[in-house]
């Protein structure tokens with residue numbers, strides 16, 4: 001659906017048209033929340049992964065992997081944001097999220113189950129991180145060789161699809177009400193805690209709009225654009241997971257969720273409605289749930305392979321194991337009898 005941009009009575013842009021969004025936010029470095037042009041007010045730029053999280057996991061000096069195979073320091077990984085919007089994001093999103101994510105696993109899931117608002121906050125936070133990560137890719141070239149003409153990594157993205165993510169990501173600023181049918185699938189699972197396992201991991205899939213964040217004993221897998229289709233399809237698989245996950249298990253579940261989302265035959269259609277009576281609402285028209293395996297254009301094995309190939313410890317068997325993963329011949333979640341493969345006792 002093509003929109004005109006809509007402003008509020010006090011001059012804030014409630015809704016950017018796709019064209020204005022692309023020109024100002026994606027190409028011209030305007031504040032990604034309010035749309036203020038660069039140099040029109042004070043900017044202090046926003047970390048992609050919030051500062052509290054970088055500090056907690058000592059990530060400021062660590063390298064994030066980019067799709068061009070070159071690294072960038074997490075601490076320098078920021079996008080244009082004005083000072084006002086940055087502090088509003090801090091107060092309304094990052095401070096409550098940092099409190100929520102410091103809770104023990106059971107209290108964390110309890111807080112989400114008991115409050116639609118808290119669940120909505122987590123959903124917005126996932127959209128925010130996903131959006132910021134992809135906006136940043138407009139700043140990186142595919143090649144660092146200055147002799148060559150190079151395209152920005154983000155130039156290959158479908159920015160129309162990212163427009164909806166942007167609407168959710170800035171909904172605290174616009175006071176948009178997010179209707180329940182807009183909420184995506186969110187899986188919350190426990191992770192094994194052990195000295196040999198890094199306590200932070202982040203991964204996303206651009207085409208599927210899926211995101212994985214692992215923080216201590218909490219694993220969050222979000223599907224941002226499926227209106228819970230993946231959650232209802234995979235409820236049986238999730239029900240069979242009866243213990244905390246290893247890194248490979250979380251990656252496998254992420255690959256399964258990503259593949260499931262890519263296989264949806266018809267997608268929800270998201271739209272914005274703004275009226276004097278009801279304010280700004282983000283809604284969705286839901287199609288019937290049908291799958292087309294060919295539509296995914298990939299397999300669970302291939303998705304898992306691309307994710308774990310950098311994580312696997314190099315041994316003489318590495319090549320064979322990776323080939324088997326790619327061929328869908330290995331599963332880490334379940335044993336031959338279909339029972340959950342619980343690795344707690346191996347890691348004592």
Ligand SMILES: [Zn+2]
Nearest residue numbers: 031034082085
């Ligand atoms: Zn702003």
